[in-house]
Amino acid sequence: MYSVAGVNVYVIERKVAPTIHEVARAARVSIATVSRVINGLNAGYTKETRDRVLRVVDKLGYAPNTIARTMITRKTGAIGVLVPDLSSMFSAHILRGIEECSLRNGRNVFVSHTESNGRRTLDYLKVLYEKRIDGVIFLSEVLRPEYRAYLEKHSIPVVLLATRTPAGDIPYVKVDDRAASYDGVSALIGLGHRSIGMLSGSMEDPIAGAPRVEGYRSALADHGIRVDDSLIIDAHGFHFGCVEQAGSRIDPLLSRVTAFFCASDELAAGLLNHVIRRGLDVPGSMSILGYDDLPITTMVIPSLSTIRQPLVEMGDCAAMMLLDLVDSAAGRKQQVFPHTVVLRESTRDLGKG
Amino acid sequence: MYSVAGVNVYVIERKVAPTIHEVARAARVSIATVSRVINGLNAGYTKETRDRVLRVVDKLGYAPNTIARTMITRKTGAIGVLVPDLSSMFSAHILRGIEECSLRNGRNVFVSHTESNGRRTLDYLKVLYEKRIDGVIFLSEVLRPEYRAYLEKHSIPVVLLATRTPAGDIPYVKVDDRAASYDGVSALIGLGHRSIGMLSGSMEDPIAGAPRVEGYRSALADHGIRVDDSLIIDAHGFHFGCVEQAGSRIDPLLSRVTAFFCASDELAAGLLNHVIRRGLDVPGSMSILGYDDLPITTMVIPSLSTIRQPLVEMGDCAAMMLLDLVDSAAGRKQQVFPHTVVLRESTRDLGKG
DNA sequence: ATGAAAGCGCTAACAG
């Protein structure tokens, strides 16, 4: 686009913000008194001075510089959230819970998109620390030794969300993945399914991978169904797109199972798409069960049955736990949220015809 | 959950971070020299002192306190993003672009979920200002007079994203909504459709509402098709859920049009769902065109044709424009991004049988 | 009830 010099240029001039000194001078009091008033200390000034100060504050449009306050109180009121995947529905919901709690408590949240990249995560951790955030929430990824070392070295309060350390020695909030999968697969069995496949996220993932497969196995075993490893497919990820890459491994199973348990709703949506395009009917000839209960479950046809995790509440809780830790140097060690199996249209009851 | 006192309690002890003074003492130099070294000034110290300082920095695990630096430089390196809807795919994508640009430039972003609520927006603006953010990005909403007044009063740099002021006197980045709709509807006409309905977001919305309807009208008019207002339905919002509430107003049109243009992909997905559940075939007896090009378009069957806005790039650009403004007090006044009509499966070519 | 003064951790002149 052609633009005459200056036409597409925007110029601003920034006026300097008034400081506590200006307020003090205009109100004919000391800065100490102004400080007392704006911080609402219950003593140290008469009603008259208070009103006078407040009037000046209003007139000057004075707003305290939190940065300066931070230097003294050593609390920035900011927390960092490390998200592996910023544009997934999953992260978006969790983030909303975190943000909500933060707002309620007068804190702000820095979003940090790590893309599951070690270098980037470490860089972010560094920047956040230099900004002296009060703490961080680490989302749905394995807390690598390097991350942990950094956090401990600088004693940065942290709570893990939708993930945990093997020893459980760092505060976390999660659902019980193994139990959730167990219940979901049991529900499938309850519907009459005996040949059930699994589309796993990433089997090496010790949090959202292995435990969900384990739950699947136990459910089958406990119901007297032989576990057939060839019915388990590793999608190497939890995204919609991962299904396509696993397509050729999925196809051979289509005639061998009547149902598929997927480690995420996106995988379930991907599988649904894949299966329908292969000409199969869902749930007529194939049932599908997802995990998470994201909005996508009700946007597709048939709507997806799933295992619900209360993501927003979990985010809120994690933020609350972190703030407790920040404010009182102590807090809960973990919080396990209840899951719910939600049956919609994508799962067929084989009992009824 | 029962827990013996202390069992579910996590306690931390925070060590105080080393300061520039400690580094200086350990390295036997002045704090000024340490400052020079860690800021990489190209002069002011020998290679020997530099190495000595760096060694101490490493040994002590020293990381500069950006907050203190901020007091002097008057730049926090933080920007605020005001999002009306944090858990929509739309926001998520834009946010990713913003975050990406920020990271590249060593900045951090505070997410602020306004829920389109005036009080909450103003509260956030206040908190952000008190934290002395360098500037804000205001997302896809009308910049109300109160917001604008506050921003100007404190001369907070701002760039609007996916929105603009009527006068265009505040920097913004957008696509041309009117032109995009015009092109989308023209494409529908090119496919042979003559009876085209529109599911509008919110007609009072001067940004994403009215202009898109206008584009729709002009396209019809320019192709010699009479504009029939009864074919335009106001969904009073852009979300999937809005379609259900408009259901009874949509149904009568189902037999009168061969295609629907929707003001967002979520609306398109909602309409698709609605229409299919009414027994119609898409695109067989009804074509659907969305707007945005979000991932949802390829998750449903049939995949949705849409008008693409380059959301990530737009977010990146807005952040860049804001940083220019912050760093040099001047920058571009606006940036209009190109849109693209993307034809997928949900639109039928009436010309070919 | 109020004010003076000492920092919080750092940068940026200004000397030497």
Place this chain on the structure above:
DNA sequence: CTGTTAGCGCTTTCAT
């Protein structure tokens, strides 16, 4: 090449 010093805007004793 290096150190001393004066703040940045605010909170917080400690006097008065």
